[in-house]
Amino acid sequence: MFTVLRIRRDLVDAIVAHARRDHPDEACGVIAGPDDGSDRPERFIPMVNAARSPTFYEFDSGDLLKLYREMAANDETPVVIYHSHTATEAYPSRTDIKLAQEPFAHYVLVSTRDADEHEFRSYRIVDGVVTEEPVEVVESYMFANTGSDDVPDA
Amino acid sequence: MAVTVSIPTILRTHTGGEKSVEASGKTVLEVIDDIEARHGGLKARLVKDEKLHRFVNVYVNDEDVRFSGGLDAEVKDGDTVTILPAVAGGAR
Ligand SMILES: [Zn+2]
Numbered sequence: 001m002f003t004v005l006r007i008r009r010d011l012v013d014a015i016v017a018h019a020r021r022d023h024p025d026e027a028c029g030v031i032a033g034p035d036d037g038s039d040r041p042e043r044f045i046p047m048v049n050a051a052r053s054p055t056f057y058e059f060d061s062g063d064l065l066k067l068y069r070e071m072a073a074n075d076e077t078p079v080v081i082y083h084s085h086t087a088t089e090a091y092p093s094r095t096d097i098k099l100a101q102e103p104f105a106h107y108v109l110v111s112t113r114d115a116d117e118h119e120f121r122s123y124r125i126v127d128g129v130v131t132e133e134p135v136e137v138v139e140s141y142m143f144a145n146t147g148s149d150d151v152p153d154a
Numbered sequence: 155m156a157v158t159v160s161i162p163t164i165l166r167t168h169t170g171g172e173k174s175v176e177a178s179g180k181t182v183l184e185v186i187d188d189i190e191a192r193h194g195g196l197k198a199r200l201v202k203d204e205k206l207h208r209f210v211n212v213y214v215n216d217e218d219v220r221f222s223g224g225l226d227a228e229v230k231d232g233d234t235v236t237i238l239p240a241v242a243g244g245a246r
Pocket of ligand 1: 083084085092093096243244245246
């Protein structure tokens with residue numbers, strides 16, 4: 001299955017800012033989107049890393065329940081699940097792979113090991129198999145898949 | 155003793171795609187066993203060495219059962235049991 005993460009620039013910036021803010025601990029969160037198969041990340045939800053660790057992250061169990069109830073009430077799904085690596089590359093670790101339990105999510109990893117340059121990469125993790133996918137950063141989702149170039153600039 | 159059990163995406167292959175199922179039991183373990191009797195395979199994903207798997211969260215209503223007896227946590231008629239895989243990982 002070929003997939004791509006298509007994501008708004010402001011959401012990429014929000015993830016990177018969160019990762020920088022929590023460095024050297026790992027930062028984590030979700031971008032929820034409509035549960036209609038559109039695969040469109042929309043609502044940025046930074047989460048507390050209950051492990052408060054430079055080598056581990058875990059959503060707090062109470063926050064997790066609230067998050068999933070809220071998403072269910074809004075007909076949303078976790079389109080993106082992100083976390084940072086603060087001393088290693090933005091590639092899923094053995095632990096990340098073993099614990100990944102959302103087969104339809106884009107797992108985004110940000111590395112903040114370099115103070116100036118960050119890495120921002122996206123993966124599918126299904127049944128222990130990691131597949132990296134391209135990241136397409138867009139200014140807006142408005143003209144998605146219209147294939148038309150006669151739309152005036154917004 | 156009927157309770158509603160909310161099933162996460164990754165385990166819906168064990169419930170024929172259903173997001174929630176009805177079950178009965180007086181404890182979390184009895185509820186899991188009751189579902190297991192109809193939908194084989196679910197229990198192995200939740201229970202390991204007679205304990206709740208470390209990276210699966212189970213809630214009775216708003217309470218994480220890890221803090222209220224684990225698999226022995228009490229379930230009452232009309233309660234909602236929610237199963238959610240932890241969202242976790244590490245750098246190693
Ligand atoms: Zn990781």
